[in-house]
Amino acid sequence: MTNLKRLTNALLPIVAAAVVFLAGWKALVVIANYPDWFLPAPEVVAQRFARAWLDGTMWRHASATLVEIGLGFVVGAGLAVGVGYLLARSRLAERLLSPYIVAAQATPVLVLAPLLVFWLGTGLLPKVVICALIVFFPVAVATMVGIRSVDARLLELGQALRATRSQVVRHLELPAALPQILGGMRVGVTLAVIGAIVGEWAGADRGLGVLINLARGSLFDIPLMFATLATIAGIALLLYLVVVLVERALVGAWR
Amino acid sequence: MFRLLRPLVVLSLLVGTVACQALPGPSAAPVRLTVGLGFLPSVQFAQFYRAQQQGYYRAAGLDVTFQHEIDPNLITLLGQAAVDIGMADGTSVIPAAGQGIPIRYIATVYARFPSIVMTAADSGISAPADLGGRSLGIPGRFGSSWIMLQALLASAGLNPDDLDIRLYPDFGQAVGLQQGQVEAATGFRNNEPVQLGLAGFDVTVLDVDAITPLPGPGLTVGESTLASKRDAVRAFVAATLRAMDEISADPEAGLEDAIAVVPELGSDRATQLAILEATIEMWRTPYTQAHGLGAIDRDAWSRSLEFMRGLPDSNIPSELTVDRLVAEDLLP
Amino acid sequence: MVTLASIRLDKVSRSFTVAGATLPVLAAVSFDVPSGGVTAVLGPNGSGKSTLLRLIAGLIAPDDGAITIDGVPVADADQRVGLVFQEPRLLPWRTAADNVAFPLELAGVGKLERRERARALLDLVGLAGFARAYPHQLSGGMRQRVAICRALARDPQILLLDEPFSALDALTRERFNAELLELWQRTGVTILIVTHSIAEAIFLSDEVVVLTDRPGRVAARVEVPLGRPRTAAALDSAAFSRAAATIRSHLSGRADDLAAHEAAAAPIHDVLERAGAPAWFDPFGGGV
Numbered sequence: 001m002t003n004l005k006r007l008t009n010a011l012l013p014i015v016a017a018a019v020v021f022l023a024g025w026k027a028l029v030v031i032a033n034y035p036d037w038f039l040p041a042p043e044v045v046a047q048r049f050a051r052a053w054l055d056g057t058m059w060r061h062a063s064a065t066l067v068e069i070g071l072g073f074v075v076g077a078g079l080a081v082g083v084g085y086l087l088a089r090s091r092l093a094e095r096l097l098s099p100y101i102v103a104a105q106a107t108p109v110l111v112l113a114p115l116l117v118f119w120l121g122t123g124l125l126p127k128v129v130i131c132a133l134i135v136f137f138p139v140a141v142a143t144m145v146g147i148r149s150v151d152a153r154l155l156e157l158g159q160a161l162r163a164t165r166s167q168v169v170r171h172l173e174l175p176a177a178l179p180q181i182l183g184g185m186r187v188g189v190t191l192a193v194i195g196a197i198v199g200e201w202a203g204a205d206r207g208l209g210v211l212i213n214l215a216r217g218s219l220f221d222i223p224l225m226f227a228t229l230a231t232i233a234g235i236a237l238l239l240y241l242v243v244v245l246v247e248r249a250l251v252g253a254w255r
Numbered sequence: 256m257f258r259l260l261r262p263l264v265v266l267s268l269l270v271g272t273v274a275c276q277a278l279p280g281p282s283a284a285p286v287r288l289t290v291g292l293g294f295l296p297s298v299q300f301a302q303f304y305r306a307q308q309q310g311y312y313r314a315a316g317l318d319v320t321f322q323h324e325i326d327p328n329l330i331t332l333l334g335q336a337a338v339d340i341g342m343a344d345g346t347s348v349i350p351a352a353g354q355g356i357p358i359r360y361i362a363t364v365y366a367r368f369p370s371i372v373m374t375a376a377d378s379g380i381s382a383p384a385d386l387g388g389r390s391l392g393i394p395g396r397f398g399s400s401w402i403m404l405q406a407l408l409a410s411a412g413l414n415p416d417d418l419d420i421r422l423y424p425d426f427g428q429a430v431g432l433q434q435g436q437v438e439a440a441t442g443f444r445n446n447e448p449v450q451l452g453l454a455g456f457d458v459t460v461l462d463v464d465a466i467t468p469l470p471g472p473g474l475t476v477g478e479s480t481l482a483s484k485r486d487a488v489r490a491f492v493a494a495t496l497r498a499m500d501e502i503s504a505d506p507e508a509g510l511e512d513a514i515a516v517v518p519e520l521g522s523d524r525a526t527q528l529a530i531l532e533a534t535i536e537m538w539r540t541p542y543t544q545a546h547g548l549g550a551i552d553r554d555a556w557s558r559s560l561e562f563m564r565g566l567p568d569s570n571i572p573s574e575l576t577v578d579r580l581v582a583e584d585l586l587p
Numbered sequence: 588m589v590t591l592a593s594i595r596l597d598k599v600s601r602s603f604t605v606a607g608a609t610l611p612v613l614a615a616v617s618f619d620v621p622s623g624g625v626t627a628v629l630g631p632n633g634s635g636k637s638t639l640l641r642l643i644a645g646l647i648a649p650d651d652g653a654i655t656i657d658g659v660p661v662a663d664a665d666q667r668v669g670l671v672f673q674e675p676r677l678l679p680w681r682t683a684a685d686n687v688a689f690p691l692e693l694a695g696v697g698k699l700e701r702r703e704r705a706r707a708l709l710d711l712v713g714l715a716g717f718a719r720a721y722p723h724q725l726s727g728g729m730r731q732r733v734a735i736c737r738a739l740a741r742d743p744q745i746l747l748l749d750e751p752f753s754a755l756d757a758l759t760r761e762r763f764n765a766e767l768l769e770l771w772q773r774t775g776v777t778i779l780i781v782t783h784s785i786a787e788a789i790f791l792s793d794e795v796v797v798l799t800d801r802p803g804r805v806a807a808r809v810e811v812p813l814g815r816p817r818t819a820a821a822l823d824s825a826a827f828s829r830a831a832a833t834i835r836s837h838l839s840g841r842a843d844d845l846a847a848h849e850a851a852a853a854p855i856h857d858v859l860e861r862a863g864a865p866a867w868f869d870p871f872g873g874g875v
Contacts, residue, residue, distance in 0.1 A: 035334075035355060035356075035357075036354070036355055037331065037334065037351075037354050037355050037356045038331065038334070038335060057568070114424075114425065117424060117425075118425060122422040122424060153672070153674065153676050154676060154678070156646070156672075156676075157672070157676045159646055159664055160644060160646060160664055160670045161664070161689070161690045161693050162663075162664045162666060162693070163693050167693055171678075171689070171692075171693070172678070175678070175680045176680075178680075202424060203395070203422055203423075203424025203425075204422075204424075205396060205422065210395075213327070213397065214397050216327055216328070217327035217328075217397065217398070218350070218397040218398055218401075219350055219354070219568075219570060220330060220331070220347070220350050220351040220353075220354045220356060221350075221354055221570055222331075222354065251680075253680075253721060254679045254680045254681075254721045254722070254723060255679075255723070
């Protein structure tokens with residue numbers, strides 16, 4: 001099968017689903033005769049979307065949110081891999097840390113966000129912290145599971161070859177756990193988008209979460225609100241694809 | 256024969272129920288109205304509580320339910336007729352109508368715009384021009400306070416970028432002012448300045464009434480509700496204005512009615528009375544003296560429309576006129 | 588060329604503690620492996636063959652007794668030893684060449700040198716064209732060859748193999764046995780191979796150490812009187828079947844019976860061999 005054929009085969013169900021979704025949306029608007037300020041039709045949203053990007057409104061807010069997501073993900077995932085490794089290899093660490101980690105995960109981010117803004121202000125920091133918190137759990141758990149499931153026979157090979165601890169981590173454990181870790185990152189990166197928006201709702205100057213509130217409550221521009229939602233969904237999808245591509249590059253060759 | 260009996264009974268019950276709903280009985284059922292006040296229970300709504308307590312709504316054949324949520328969707332709900340009447344100010348009504356949401360402002364409640372900037376009495380800031388380069392606390396860069404701020408600064412040739420804006424998403428900017436974190440803060444004329452004054456912290460108030468006469472919160476209705484419940488809405492307006500008139504003459508009576516509905520207000524009568532008196536002050540301007548309580552100042556609306564059209568990021572179409580924004584024929 | 592080394596086991600014992608109970612696995616095992624030779628260790632499951640290899644490799648320590656290589660006691664993960672496990676245990680995310688180079692990389696050898704050594708070794712086992720292939724693209728047999736190359740990467744004096752061909756089919760196994768001998772001839776490394784297969788043990792080695800059931804003890808050390816180089820024909824010789832019979836008897840404990848049996852049968856075996864009868868034909872019906 002040629003690459004082009006494979007690509008079309010992969011894209012076809014996605015395009016078909018999108019078409020069905022848009023057609024259903026349009027039908028709903030037409031049949032129920034909804035006005036633009038209640039449920040705008042797809043083409044109205046598309047026009048507003050294009051205009052918002054062209055006049056720079058969307059990018060001004062999207063860039064702020066992207067920075068929050070990027071920093072939050074790097075910090076959260078970085079910490080998570082380290083802690084996940086510790087939890088995997090040290091029963092003591094697992095017994096001590098698990099309750100706190102689970103409790104932090106169980107507390108809804110919507111509740112934590114205003115508290116963090118209260119303590120840390122309305123700048124970049126609280127949003128990065130919220131994103132990092134929300135990314136932490138899935139990546140840490142994935143790392144822990146991945147490291148624990150490393151084939152013991154490979155570790156014996158490492159022993160036979162006199163590999164140092166850091167060599168074992170770098171050459172044996174992390175590569176073996178990589179598929180699991182990247183799987184956790186897929187989940188984490190989409191959650192990071194939610195974290196950034198929630199953080200902005202708790203107090204921010206710029207960002208897609210701010211733009212949603214502005215569009216809805218100040219400008220009463222519902223098509224803009226939908227266009228912003230589309231941008232958020234697009235960003236989440238894009239980030240997910242990035243992780244998938246990274247996974248394919250790092251892991252695809254040898255699976 | 257008996258097999259027919261059951262479906263027959265069900266059928267007649269159904270018909271009877273439908274008939275009862277369709278035909279007006281000898282004493283017509285009261286018209287139900289949901290009213291979105293847009294804020295938590297407060298002594299500021301004393302006129303509504305009085306009209307409720309004294310039975311003015313009931314006498315007019317109305318069954319009124321109040322909603323006290325801070326809902327950013329209130330305007331949209333009015334447009335959909337999911338809520339019948341709501342409190343909204345010009346800075347919301349204008350952009351909403353600009354987006355095609357079918358609502359009308361039918362009675363002025365606050366003739367003076369409530370959103371103001373306050374500064375410490377000894378800070379030396381007594382005019383908008385003095386704000387240049389100073390720090391100012393505001394909940395966020397949106398809403399009526401943001402529009403008010405832009406109008407205030409524009410009169411001195413400034414814009415918000417000339418200030419050091421600090422965000423207080425928890426609405427604690429007044430506390431920030433009191434503690435010296437910021438040199439100025441936004442607030443509501445009948446709320447923070449009153450409470451700060453009672454606490455011994457005197458403030459200077461800067462308002463936009465003389466600069467850009469932004470229309471304060473008033474009764475707003477969706478066009479479809481106007482069409483279907485016109486008489487009920489008119490009766491509501493009349494009853495509410497009557498209560499406002501009575502409270503203006505006797506604030507203590509208004510306070511009693513408020514406490515009857517919201518008992519928590521009784522825990523600090525002195526403060527609540529001060530707030531109520533400040534609120535009453537805002538119901539009255541030279542215009543309402545001349546044209547009656549609740550009168551709508553078209554000129555003010557017109558100038559505000561021009562102002563908002565000129566703001567950056569504004570989306571207000573040029574075809575929008577004051578005729579699309581207000582309806583004066585609901586006033587007594 | 589490798590420097591040769593001999594292995595000496597002196598009354599080596601080892602037990603494991605499982606769920607509170609002590610399980611003796613090896614009891615006072617003693618034997619020598621001459622340098623440059625091939626020795627096979629044969630025994631039933633549970634005889635501690637794998638444990639024996641790990642003791643010699645230095646992965647675990649004996650409870651009693653001593654193991655020396657060239658007179659020097661075995662060190663922790665002794666690098667004089669190259670270990671080939673039962674499964675290839677290749678790193679799936681590395682190419683064949685990178686897998687072979689892995690021990691060199693861990694030891695800090697430079698990239699160019701590593702690559703050259705890996706290529707040379709893969710050449711030796713006939714996998715020159717597969718240097719860039721990933722393990723999932725190779726057959727089981729090819730993977731095991733890569734594992735053997737990896738074990739030889741650091742020029743060990745001794746090559747230990749733990750039932751390396753047990754996962755292969757019988758025909759491939761025979762071929763790999765021949766290839767291992769070729770490799771041995773080219774490198775001259777001392778080989779100790781643990782195996783289940785009597786035929787494999789005899790074909791490859793100079794001496795077969797037979798272990799008993801748990802706890803493993805040396806039941807016998809059977810010399811293999813076949814000449815080198817070993818050919819496929821050797822598999823059908825009388826000497827082969829005699830050695831096999833001896834080994835089998837030690838495994839099943841019928842050693843005394845078989846000695847008598849053999850003494851009676853010897854002249855007839857010679858007659859039959861000269862007549863060209865196959866080794867499996869036993870006129871006394873005892874079975875080989």
